Amino acid sequence: MIRMAAAQHHSTSPGGRDIMGSRGISIVVARCLSSVEWLFRLDCGVPQGKARWMVDGLAGALALGVVAATPAAAQEKPAALGLGIFTFTSGPAAAYGMPGKNAADLMIDEINAKGGIGGVPLSATYVDEAQGAQGVIAEYRRLTGDAKNQVMVAALSSANCLALAPLAEQLEVPTVGWNCDTHQLLIDGKSKYVFRPNGNTVPEFVAYAIYLLDRKPDVKTVAIINPDYAFGHDAAKIFIAALKALKPDVEIVAELYPKLGSPNYQTEISRLATARPDVVFSNLWGADLENFVRQAAPRGIFTSSQVILALGETVLQRVPLPDGVIVGVLGDGWWMSPDAKAKPETVKFAEAYKARFGEYPAFPSIKMANALIYVKAAYDAAMQKNGSKWPTRAELADAMKGSKVETLTGTAQTRADNDGLVDQIVGVTVRMSAQQFPVIGDMVRYKGESLMPQAGQDPLAWIATLKPEFAKDLPKPGSYK
Incomplete structure (x- = not known):
């Protein structure tokens, strides 16, 4: 089952409704940046350290009212495993973002055709990053508030990755950055729930x-x-x-x-x-x-x-x-590389992608597919470790740390700081x-x-x-x- 999350409007005008009723925070962010500018800038004319404080502050404020209400991940096997997948599906950036979504559609279908993960089918909800940071953060909070959505695959924009990272830690939700390139994301080495199985x-x-x-x-x-x-x-x-x-x-x-x-x-x-x-x-x-x-x-x-x-x-x-x-x-995501051509599953994926979408998978497509392979490998490892029981979010994050996963085009090795060696x-x-x-x-x-x-x-x-x-x-x- 695949559905698209609609962009939500959050008013910051006098008398308007904002995301959490925290009107002051919304007004500060809106005055500093437009929605599009926020996606692609980290400073708005202020020093980078202060900019990161603004990102952390916004995400933290949005998390305050929901940490206690966030449901613990169910340990009983669910009817379906929900994934929140963040990319650009509209606007100029969709030229890069839609190949990622296309690959997710195809890879999810392939995983489900083989029995899903531990017998559980995958279900994706797509979030359009073009709606702006406030909307992206609100959608992340909404999706993670549902226990069936155990993993977030987020995001394309490095600015959005930085905005979501503190929220992932506060809500304790495994979050896989499928296209987060900025080296700033994991530089402090303290992350427990944010992972990047790609290069930086x-x-x-x-x-x-x-x-x-x-x-x-x-x-x-x-x-x-x-x-x-x-x-x-x-x-x-x-x-x-x-x-x-x-x-x-x-x-x-x-x-x-x-x-x-x-x-x-x-x-x-x-x-x-x-x-x-x-x-x-x-x-x-x-x-x-x-x-x-x-x-x-x-x-x-x-x-x-x-x-x-x-x-x-x-x-x-x-x-x-x-x-x-x-x-x-x-990275290594070239569908025609010697390593890729030596793997029958990669050749099959590339041909299936071409048949379905009219072109071969560019590297954003491969990055997304490899990220989903990474998620599946973490579930398999977690269940192997705990006697085939359905893992909690914490157990899933533990399985990602230090992992080494064979992908369509090579190997994604996760370091102790959760950064990927690719x-x-x-x-x-x-x-x-x-x-x-x-x-x-x-x-x-x-x-x-x-x-x-x-x-x-x-x-x-x-x-x-x-x-x-x-x-x-x-x-x-x-x-x-």
């Missing part, structure tokens, strides 16, 4: 710096064009820090941060054309990435510079990309006669642990310690076949 921004963007320098060791000038919110700025900081550590003489000639959802990039493209950098790095995504590619290609950006599109795999089937563009999958695949666009769109070639697969600082270590401080010889013993482009 540190290995994801350090990987691009290493791959670039292996392919173009003489690079001298680099330009950045990233979206103007936390994910874009974090990616730039990490990528630049890694480049400076590994090749100190690299010069950053432009840092451009267009507004998220911009339909026109001609101003930024003109800046890039004038600067003529050796390399253009971008982590634009969704409709923004599609628009940028369509506008930049006719103006020669892809021929005058080596372009890196960190999320480029998501548009391979939708927009024409020339050969030689460096792309990756922010390999990073990077390559370049190439043509294959078997496909009508570019694919990834000249690939490398970096081990997840090789690009991650130790738990508790400041990521940017760790990157600053890297030396040029750091990459010497890492695999090289073309080695992953």
Whole structure:
């Protein structure tokens, strides 16, 4: 059974009704940020520490009235296992979010066709993150208040992940971040109920710096064009820090941060054309990435510079990309990787996805599918440990901690701080006669642990310690076949 949670309106106007009757909190947040801005920004012009305090405060305030009322997870086997799945199903971000939902639909059907989890079928309720943070938090609270919903798979937006994390701890609900990339999510190492079976921004963007320098060791000038919110700025900081550590003489000639959802990039493209950098790095995504590619290609950006599109795999089937563009999958979720093609269940999943949705699964689809595999593995492990009894939420969270799960495309290993160790695949666009769109070639697969600082270590401080010889013993482009 699958249903869509409707977005709810919560008034913060004088005399209006707010989420918990906590009118003051609602007004503060509404004045600082619009719903869309909140999804993609963590500060609103205030220092990041204060911004995180605002996130924690909002989630905590919403939790105050419901902690005692939240039902304990039933230990008797339920008729159905409810999952709350958070993604974007409307707006520009749906270009990235809907492939995740599609994969969830397909994976849930496949799990149920094989008997569900412990004989219990899965039932998903989808929450559209486009409704804004207050609505997302309210939906999380509503879903977790129902004992049948034992797990939340949340969320796509890093800002939403940060907003929901303190609530997950207070309500003691296992919450699996299927697409939470921000390295800030688990940085304090204290989480008991929030898990990320995917990589984070540190290995994801350090990987691009290493791959670039292996392919173009003489690079001298680099330009950045990233979206103007936390994910874009974090990616730039990490990528630049890694480049400076590994090749100190690299010069950053432009840092451009267009507004998220911009339909026109001609101003930024003109800046890039004038600067003529050796390399253009971008982590634009969704409709923004599609628009940028369509506008930049006719103006020669892809021929005058080596372009890196960190999320480029998501548009391979939708927009024409020339050969030689460096792309990756922010993890190991490439449906055509050697590891993926060696697994019959992955090949079957990719073909079933194509038959049902008209295109092959991009990496957001694989991330979602792998997250659901991770949830199922935790249930199986918990029931094996407690004599086949249906696990409580606490027992399920305990099973996730320190787990190692085989996924469609590799292995998701959970560290003691609940962060995931996932390999990073990077390559370049190439043509294959078997496909009508570019694919990834000249690939490398970096081990997840090789690009991650130790738990508790400041990521940017760790990157600053890297030396040029750091990459010497890492695999090289073309080695992953």
